[in-house]
Amino acid sequence: MDEKKKELLYKASEVYMKYGVKSVTMDEMARQLGVSKKTLYQFVKDKNDLVENCMLLQHEEEKVKIEEIVKKTDNAIEQMLHISQLIVSELQQIHPSIFFDLAKYHPNVMNMMECHKHEYICGSIEQNLINGINQGLYRKNLNPKVISAIYVGMIDLVMSGELMTASKLSPSEVYSEMFRYHIRGCANEQGLEYLIELIKNDDSLSAHL
Numbered sequence: 001m002d003e004k005k006k007e008l009l010y011k012a013s014e015v016y017m018k019y020g021v022k023s024v025t026m027d028e029m030a031r032q033l034g035v036s037k038k039t040l041y042q043f044v045k046d047k048n049d050l051v052e053n054c055m056l057l058q059h060e061e062e063k064v065k066i067e068e069i070v071k072k073t074d075n076a077i078e079q080m081l082h083i084s085q086l087i088v089s090e091l092q093q094i095h096p097s098i099f100f101d102l103a104k105y106h107p108n109v110m111n112m113m114e115c116h117k118h119e120y121i122c123g124s125i126e127q128n129l130i131n132g133i134n135q136g137l138y139r140k141n142l143n144p145k146v147i148s149a150i151y152v153g154m155i156d157l158v159m160s161g162e163l164m165t166a167s168k169l170s171p172s173e174v175y176s177e178m179f180r181y182h183i184r185g186c187a188n189e190q191g192l193e194y195l196i197e198l199i200k201n202d203d204s205l206s207a208h209l
Contacts (some may be wrong), residue, residue: 001151005043006057008033013054017093021051021101051106059116062090065122076132077187083124084179089170091158099159109209113159122152129186137191147186 015032026047030037038186045048079154102110109168126148132138169177187195 001057002043005053008035008040008043008053008058009050012050013058016051016054016098020095020097022097022105026050046106048106051102052109052112055109059112059120063120068159074131074135075137075194076098076128076135077137077183078115078190078198079131080183081198084176084183088172088175091175094171096171103142113114116150117155121155122148125151132186137188137194138186140187142186146168147182151182154182 011033012029015029024032026037026040026061030040030048033040040050044053050159065086069079069086072082073079102113126144129138129142129144129147132146133140133142155175155178158171158178183195184192
């Protein structure tokens with residue numbers, strides 16, 4: 001991807017994360033980016049194309065960051081903890097209306113998100129579960145395919161906004177609770193002991209557990 005386009009998409013993504021999607025017109029986006037609308041249309045066809053390109057870039061960036069985490073440690077529990085930190089950090093920057101806006105006004109982009117979750121995210125969680133079982137950190141009687149599907153289902157619940165409306169919690173708070181539920185349900189006694197040691201050595205992890 002052209003570097004100028006990538007830079008523009010990074011900035012546009014930040015605008016959408018801050019203000020939501022529906023409320024930001026192309027005129028407003030051009031103003032926020034400090035470019036003319038003519039310049040903006042040199043890189044994208046219309047608003048839907050801009051939203052789609054922003055989402056594609058976000059997915060690629062997420063893949064790179066997760067792959068970096070996996071390279072740093074082969075421990076399944078540690079990988080999940082750091083992936084959780086990454087996701088919570090991202091959710092804290094997201095405007096509450098963004099998932100609703102995408103579902104209602106940009107269904108094709110929402111479909112892209114669904115494919116990303118059910119292919120890449122679900123596959124990554126399944127592999128993490130397999131690795132954790134082999135490392136003696138997760139329960140041997142886990143079914144990785146079923147648990148990874150449940151995990152993605154819980155992400156859907158976070159994104160739907162229903163829990164936030166009912167509980168008045170932020171997406172990051174809901175996800176943190178979801179993560180606790182997941183990791184403590186999967187870990188065996190050895191895995192839980194490892195969790196406790198990780199928390200002792202890294203205070204930043206305590207918020208997630």
